């Protein structure tokens with residue numbers, strides 16, 4: 443079993459080091475190969491996703507990804523910016539289904555941005571489409587005839603793209619409480635109208651799932667008003683990106699939320715996927731030793747479950763993180779004092 447380890451930029455290498463310590467402690471028969479991505483790869487190879495990294499990724503059973511993003515690269519042409527590494531991997535490997543679970547950890551209710559009795563009910567899964575939408579449409583800054591600059595990004599979804607992510611949503615709902623909420627903006631966007639039409643068509647195949655629809659602006663509001671009403675949410679790339687960052691603060695911190703980006707390719711032990719925290723490279727705290735590595739460590743757990751079929755190891759990691767938090771060991775993002783390595787130590791001690 444081969445894992446491609448891609449730490450990236452900012453806090454990426456710092457939190458990755460902790461996840462790799464956890465992986466080593468599990469003593470699983472895995473080979474870890476290392477590659478450059480993002481700004482680190484640009485500085486070393488002149489490209490955020492060099493061909494050797496792509497080849498490494500294509501030859502692995504799973505990808506463990508830190509984060510990319512480097513302020514020194516913000517003025518590069520877009521195709522050379524660090525973020526193109528993650529977009530490029532998701533696209534090149536056909537990783538269209540992004541699972542972003544958000545669940546309240548026992549003992550953290552008071553640290554949510556919401557009232558504890560509201561936050562305590564959170565146990566939801568955002569399924570975000572990852573290969574389409576405005577992120578991948580034609581985009582440019584062009585000059586209009588009157589001389590003004592105009593930026594544009596084409597939002598589009600083809601019906602098969604919606605259909606396949608809808609199936610992921612319905613199947614996930616079947617495995618949970620049987621409720622699926624599709625989030626769109628069908629009152630304004632044609633892309634969303636097609637999205638809604640196709641989700642309704644697919645629903646006919648899942649009579650055991652209760653499907654509802656919600657406009658994204660209302661969904662953002664409902665997520666803080668009463669997050670307990672949601673079980674599985676299926677939505678497009680842009681809306682899912684935004685709603686999942688919002689969901690993270692409902693459970694206390696963006697440093698806690700892991701994700702899996704899955705496609706259709708089955709490997710020897712599970713589904714090929716890329717596993718990463720939902721947050722970015724956090725340049726504001728990079729190098730200070732203050733990043734919370736829990737989202738990264740929980741992403742390793744998702745990797746072991748989905749890509750390598752190691753359910754027991756995944757459960758062990760998740761339990762160790764939960765006990766660490768219940769024992770009051772928290773990073774600055776949760777109002778605590780533990781640094782990145784101390785949190786890693788604490789999780790290791792509870793494995």
Ligand SMILES: NC(=O)C1=CN([C@@H]2O[C@H](COP(=O)(O)OP(=O)(O)OC[C@H]3O[C@@H](n4cnc5c(N)ncnc54)[C@H](O)[C@@H]3O)[C@@H](O)[C@H]2O)C=CC1
Nearest residue numbers: 509510511512528697721722723724725726727733734775
């Ligand atoms: N998948 C990826 O690699 C992603 C990359 N990015 C990139 O990351 C860079 C920074 O983006 P931002 O908008 O600032 O988002 P960010 O998620 O990196 O940071 C937002 C805020 O959350 C804090 N934070 C994030 N992760 C944390 C952790 N593990 N522990 C403690 N605090 C944490 C940061 O310090 C910052 O204050 C940009 O270049 C952006 O494009 C952003 C999101 C995803």
Ligand SMILES: CC(C)CC(=O)C(=O)O
Nearest residue numbers: 525528529683720721722
């Ligand atoms: C950096 C972006 C490409 C993506 C993002 O914010 C995310 O995947 O959460």
Ligand SMILES: [Mg+2]
Nearest residue numbers: 683684687720
């Ligand atoms: Mg994001």
